[in-house]
Amino acid sequence: xxxxxxxxxxxxxxxxxxxxxxxxxxxxxxxxxxxxxxxxxxxxxxxxxxxxxxxxxxxxxxxxxxxxxxxxxxxxxxxxxxxxxxxxxxxxxxxxxxxxxxxxxxxxxxxxxxxxxxxxxxxxxxxxxxxxxxxxxxxxxxxxxxxxxxxxxxxxxxxxxxxxxxxxxxxxxxxxxxxxxxxxxxxxxxxxxxxxxxxxxxxxxxxxxxxxxxxxxxxxxxxxxxxxxxxxxxxxxxxxxxxxxxxxxxxxxxxxxxxxxxxxxxxxxxxxxxxxxxxxxxxxxxxxxxxxxx
Amino acid sequence: xxxxxxxxxxxxxxxxxxxxxxxxxxxxxxxxxxxxxxxxxxxxxxxxxxxxxxxxxxxxxxxxxxxxxxxxxxxxxxxxxxxxxxxxxxxxxxxxxxxxxxxxxxxxxxxxxxxxxxxxxxxxxxxxxxxxxxxxxxxxxxxxxxxxxxxxxxxxxxxxxxxxxxxxxxxxxxxxxxxxxxxxxxxxxxxxxxxxxxxxxxxxxxxxxxxxxxxxxxxxxxxxxxxxxxxxxxxxxxxxxxxxxxxxxxxxxxxxxxxxxxxxxxxxxxxxxxxxxxxxxxxxxxxxxxxxxxxxxxxxxxxxxxxxxxxxxxxxxxxxxxxxxxxxxxxxxxxxxxxxxxxxxxxxxxxxxxxxxxxxxxxxxxxxxxxxxxxxxxxxxxxxxxxxxxxxxxxxxxxxxxxxxxxxxxxxxxxxxxxxxxxxxxxxxxxxxxxxx
Numbered sequence: 001x002x003x004x005x006x007x008x009x010x011x012x013x014x015x016x017x018x019x020x021x022x023x024x025x026x027x028x029x030x031x032x033x034x035x036x037x038x039x040x041x042x043x044x045x046x047x048x049x050x051x052x053x054x055x056x057x058x059x060x061x062x063x064x065x066x067x068x069x070x071x072x073x074x075x076x077x078x079x080x081x082x083x084x085x086x087x088x089x090x091x092x093x094x095x096x097x098x099x100x101x102x103x104x105x106x107x108x109x110x111x112x113x114x115x116x117x118x119x120x121x122x123x124x125x126x127x128x129x130x131x132x133x134x135x136x137x138x139x140x141x142x143x144x145x146x147x148x149x150x151x152x153x154x155x156x157x158x159x160x161x162x163x164x165x166x167x168x169x170x171x172x173x174x175x176x177x178x179x180x181x182x183x184x185x186x187x188x189x190x191x192x193x194x195x196x197x198x199x200x201x202x203x204x205x206x207x208x209x210x211x212x213x214x215x216x217x218x219x220x221x222x223x224x225x226x227x228x229x230x231x232x233x234x235x236x237x238x239x240x241x242x243x244x245x246x247x248x249x250x251x252x253x254x255x256x257x258x259x260x261x262x263x264x265x266x267x268x269x270x271x272x273x274x275x276x277x278x279x280x281x282x283x284x285x286x287x288x289x290x291x292x293x294x
Numbered sequence: 295x296x297x298x299x300x301x302x303x304x305x306x307x308x309x310x311x312x313x314x315x316x317x318x319x320x321x322x323x324x325x326x327x328x329x330x331x332x333x334x335x336x337x338x339x340x341x342x343x344x345x346x347x348x349x350x351x352x353x354x355x356x357x358x359x360x361x362x363x364x365x366x367x368x369x370x371x372x373x374x375x376x377x378x379x380x381x382x383x384x385x386x387x388x389x390x391x392x393x394x395x396x397x398x399x400x401x402x403x404x405x406x407x408x409x410x411x412x413x414x415x416x417x418x419x420x421x422x423x424x425x426x427x428x429x430x431x432x433x434x435x436x437x438x439x440x441x442x443x444x445x446x447x448x449x450x451x452x453x454x455x456x457x458x459x460x461x462x463x464x465x466x467x468x469x470x471x472x473x474x475x476x477x478x479x480x481x482x483x484x485x486x487x488x489x490x491x492x493x494x495x496x497x498x499x500x501x502x503x504x505x506x507x508x509x510x511x512x513x514x515x516x517x518x519x520x521x522x523x524x525x526x527x528x529x530x531x532x533x534x535x536x537x538x539x540x541x542x543x544x545x546x547x548x549x550x551x552x553x554x555x556x557x558x559x560x561x562x563x564x565x566x567x568x569x570x571x572x573x574x575x576x577x578x579x580x581x582x583x584x585x586x587x588x589x590x591x592x593x594x595x596x597x598x599x600x601x602x603x604x605x606x607x608x609x610x611x612x613x614x615x616x617x618x619x620x621x622x623x624x625x626x627x628x629x630x631x632x633x634x635x636x637x638x639x640x641x642x643x644x645x646x647x648x649x650x651x652x653x654x655x656x657x658x659x660x661x662x663x664x665x666x667x668x669x670x671x672x673x674x675x676x677x678x679x680x681x682x683x684x685x686x687x688x689x690x691x692x693x694x695x696x697x698x699x700x701x702x703x704x705x706x707x708x709x710x711x712x713x714x715x716x717x718x719x720x721x722x723x724x725x726x727x728x729x730x731x
Binding site: 040042043044045046047048049063109128129131147149150151152192220236237239241242253256257258259 | 539554699724727
């Protein structure tokens with residue numbers, strides 16, 4: 001089916017609002033980030049000094065920044081792997097036809113509706129070493145009181161868990177939608193042919209879910225790199241001793257606590273390049289195995 | 295017909311009302327005090343507006359000190375900075391370099407506003423005096439003091455000396471924990487501010503070039519023996535479980551640990567006196583206060599004044615500048631000063647206020663309010679207690695706090711401090727170059 005526009009200008013006209021908004025809020029700031037990354041600045045740009053590629057050189061030779069990069073990769077791997085597998089498991093269970101399924105499904109989506117600040121505060125209340133519910137129970141039952149926020153490994157564990165939990169709702173919604181599109185007849189036919197539940201899942205459900213899973217893989221990675229700033233700010237502020245100082249938090253620290261916009265812009269350029277590279281890589285590799293049906 | 299007439303009259307009323315309102319000079323004031331203090335400031339501003347019919351001050355709470363300063367910078371870039379800005383002490387150098395503020399003394403001189411500087415406490419003025427000139431108006435001034443649970447100490451037969459030592463804190467902390475009275479001995483927010491206070495107490499400049507006051511600082515004295523002594527003590531307290539870490543810059547959690555009697559002692563700002571006394575009263579125990587602890591055998595040099603001051607931005611009409619200056623002077627008038635002190639615990643800034651409070655018997659009834667004043671009054675006037683000036687204070691605090699966390703995590707004191715010094719010195723050099731210094 002082919003439809004034609006009345007003239008050449010018409011499609012452009014329709015695109016103008018989108019282009020305007022994208023230009024103002026995406027492309028212009030992006031271009032600005034590139035130019036800022038060559039400056040040293042103070043006071044929100046009231047004072048600047050051109051330093052060329054110095055910011056880039058400094059970052060890539062800074063052990064603190066490389067550490068932050070490493071923490072981010074570990075963090076993203078944890079959030080993506082745990083987040084996707086747990087939410088797929090939950091979605092499979094929630095997809096069963098049982099009484100009150102709608103209520104369960106709604107409840108599962110709740111965490112996503114919370115703002116990061118609220119979610120972070122809830123976790124802080126739970127895991128506060130001296131006043132938290134979790135330590136209260138742990139101390140009463142097995143007599144231990146771990147220092148969740150100030151011990152390195154526990155802090156990472158806490159932040160990863162909170163980040164996974166926060167994004168569960170989002171993942172579950174998409175997985176549920178994907179699962180509902182898996183044609184019942186195919187599964188039924190396989191069952192009749194003698195395939196077990198496990199085999200059905202691996203051979204039919206999962207391949208048919210692959211577009212959803214692939215989409216979620218990318219979205220979760222973007223979330224792990226960019227979206228967890230609020231949680232970290234509330235829970236650990238990047239500490240203890242930078243154990244949870246992921247790239248986006250380091251960027252925030254430089255931009256809004258240290259007032260170094262040039263340095264922060266450089267970091268945002270690096271992050272941008274990294275995410276583009278990751279996404280391209282995923283389209284090249286995993287993306288090829290995705291089955292879009294039809 | 296009648297209705298039309300009423301409408302016309304109403305319209306006239308509105309228009310004349312607007313005209314009247316426009317005759318007033320409009321001033322915008324941004325501050326960083328939340329909670330009960332926000333309400334208190336609103337009341338003070340309302341009083342000012344009532345007593346100054348030609349001026350209308352609108353006041354806005356803008357979040358933390360950092361948030362407030364960021365908002366003001368953004369507003370300045372956009373060309374609509376607030377007339378009066380409340381800024382923290384460590385923002386002083388930035389404020390000077392930023393170029394959006396008018397120096398307090400210049401405005402006072404130019405517009406002939408009267409302010410009795412000689413009635414103000416010298417240490418409060420000194421911090422904000424740059425090259426002999428008053429840059430901003432001291433307002434909410436505080437320093438750090440030790441709070442302790444007197445009831446708990448009584449139970450183990452201990453009395454806290456007015457000027458305790460590091461060793462006293464360790465000993466008392468252990469005794470309380472051994473007696474099962476408290477989960478830990480002491481707490482305070484994991485914050486660079488306390489570190490700065492201890493450096494001053496031991497008489498060591500935090501930064502070179504006379505604490506950044508005779509020129510841009512280029513080096514931080516983190517490897518001074520005094521600094522190592524402080525950090526080693528912090529590590530010992532943590533390792534022995536005497537100090538409990540409430541989290542990074544988490545004042546609220548530190549207060550909670552202390553006011554719920556999980557911890558017997560707390561080091562915090564004097565501005566917590568009011569809050570702490572109320573909590574203790576509700577809990578049925580007694581709170582005592584003492585000076586900052588220092589190591590045995592070390593001379594006490596005093597504390598750095600902390601808190602904030604009021605800055606005037608430039609580039610407004612003469613009428614606005616004058617009105618803003620009048621407003622700022624009003625905020626530390628004796629009667630406001632006394633209200634402010636009594637409701638918060640921040641210092642009374644004026645000698646007259648102190649005398650009035652004394653006559654009124656306020657300090658006899660509330661000895662805890664006196665501790666901080668005395669500690670400040672006894673501070674020696676040296677660059678160490680005058681406080682460091684630097685445009686990169688936020689970074690200094692970040693890296694010092696990182697170092698503390700590394701030390702608690704098991705790193706060697708000297709290693710952690712060397713690393714922090716490297717990062718801070720770089721930041722200092724960058725800043726100096728950027729300012730063309």
